[in-house]
Amino acid sequence: MKVLYFAWLRSKIGVASEDVTPPPEVTDVGGLVEWLKGRSPGHAEALANAAVVKAAINREHVPFDHPVGPGDEVALFPPVTGG
């Protein structure tokens, strides 16, 4: 599974994307975010407040209870500020 980070999540985590293989008990976005927190102190800090983290799967906005699978492109980012 490919995970992409944007804006301050990217700067805190230190990479723009990474390939990860979460354990089978990770079945949704919320579970993935919890699991990613254990990868480094930067991950833990960036993902500490899940209320300000939004997600997309395969380039569509999704809520945290949306399922994730091995072939997905998952993006995590702060609320968008375009326009």
Added chain:
Amino acid sequence: MTIRVQCEDFDVGAELEALTRGRTSIGGVTSFVGYVRDMAGGAPVSAMTLEHYPGMTERQLEAIAGEARRRWPLDAVLVIHRYGRLEPGDRIVLVATASAHREAAFESCHFLIDWLKTRAPFWKLEATPEGERWVEAKASDDAAAQRWRE
């Protein structure tokens, strides 16, 4: 329906001319142009860098423009959004809608910019005298988008 995500500036007059040329069913065009401001939250801003999610940005803008066409009888829709480093006074975004009548053009243009602000994956990094800071999403932008919920 034209969607463009680009670094380069755009010429508003030329874009509106291209949008309407030869389409004589159009009775009116509404356009919105967003600019980089020189102040934010009481601090001077010397530059703004826009980051986006290539691939998702275009997909979301197309979906939003498609939704506008579903809701209003539009002859043409144009969205141009820039990314990269911009300075105060620079254009960021152009939204233009064309219709036979003004209500559809006005309403759909307002809808597009409100929805774009809460759905298109862009993030703004401001440069201020105290350093760089990521712009936070505004509750007022969410409220503006909520207004258009069906």
